[in-house]
Amino acid sequence: MINLLEPGLKLKTSEISEYHKQGKHTTTFAEMHKIGNGYIIDTPGIKGFGLEGIDKSNLSEYFPEMKAIKNNCKFNNCTHTHEPDCAVKEAVSAKKISLMRYNNYLNILADENDKYRQDDYK
Ligand SMILES: [Zn+2]
Structure with missing residues (x-):
């Protein structure tokens, strides 16, 4: 999606997994990119939320x-x-x-x- 917004960035992407029928994790670290007058942060994604401090x-x-x-x-x-x-x-x-x-x-x-x-x- 970020490549569509700013093709010049040429961010690495992967094909959909044949086995899981879902996207594969490709982004390995968070990085901020300037797009137009704003910024977008590409992150490895959030797989789940922990219960930090909640019993x-x-x-x-x-x-x-x-x-x-x-x-x-x-x-x-x-x-x-x-x-x-x-x-x-x-x-x-x-x-x-x-x-x-x-x-x-x-x-x-x-x-x-x-x-x-x-x-x-x-
Ligand atoms: Zn009850």
Whole structure:
């Protein structure tokens, strides 16, 4: 895309992976380029987000709609995933909490590699 905006830069690109049917990581370091009156930063991309400083047991604290009702869960250490009498799951069922937001919560909770996957850049 940056090459389209500024062909003179001739930035290195790769073909789509036949196996993964996705683009391959080609950019290996962040670099800023001047384009017109502005700048654009080409980065290796973001594969995932870690939970820097956030404990998974307190993740629901960062979802205000869950934080507001989590004290109504039967268990005070409820993860809102499998426990009975979970106020959050009940609110999701009743559409008082967005299913998309709840799925985001579950995805973050299930992320087994909270760190950047270094292997993706070798
Ligand atoms: Zn719960």
